Amino acid sequence: MPFCPKCRIEYQEGITHCPDCGAELVAELPPEEESRLSPSETELVELCRLSDPNQGDVLKATLEEAGIAALVRTKGPISGELARVVDGITDDEAIIYVTRNRLEEAKEVLRAVESAPVVWPEGMTPVEDEREGEDDLEE
Ligand SMILES: [Zn+2]
Incomplete structure (x- = not known):
């Protein structure tokens, strides 16, 4: 039975390319790589x-x-x-x-x-005047 190496789904005999991702089907799945981190x-x-x-x-x-x-x-x-x-x-x-x-x-x-x-992601705009903390010292 052919398998899609990317989706890891088994397909019927006669299908040569994965309908989902278009990858060429292989006869056997390669060993799972994600599970073993090099x-x-x-x-x-x-x-x-x-x-x-x-x-x-x-x-x-x-x-x-x-x-x-x-x-x-x-x-x-x-x-x-x-x-x-x-x-x-x-x-x-x-x-x-x-x-x-x-x-x-x-x-x-x-x-x-x-x-x-530099495009600052939302919420990460640099704070120009760092007043935080100084307030505490003034007390
Ligand atoms: Zn696929």
């Missing part, structure tokens, strides 16, 4: 570093829109409130990680992002 699919590699953690979140969202899982790690143990108190610790850094098998695709996305004007 190391390259789980190993995280550094894609880039950004000086602004907010950019990290935006890039992560952009990557995920392209179907690439991404992880953002912000460097610097001191952030937010304390960073304002301890002088000099304001250079937060965001490190973007992707899985090794998607690194090249992620680089493509990164290049596209870098060459295009």
Whole structure:
């Protein structure tokens, strides 16, 4: 019996192409690949570093829109409130990680992002004056 390798559906003899996706049917299904993740699919590699953690979140969202899982790690143990108190610790850094098998695709996305004007996803508009937190200090 022929199978569609993409939809993993069995079809009647005589059908050569999948009616759903148009793929050429095969006699036997290839082994399920999704269930066994190879190391390259789980190993995280550094894609880039950004000086602004907010950019990290935006890039992560952009990557995920392209179907690439991404992880953002912000460097610097001191952030937010304390960073304002301890002088000099304001250079937060965001490190973007992707899985090794998607690194090249992620680089493509990164290049596209870098060459295009930044479009901030809804709800992620950069806050220009960061008054938050300062109110507390004034009390
Ligand atoms: Zn199909």
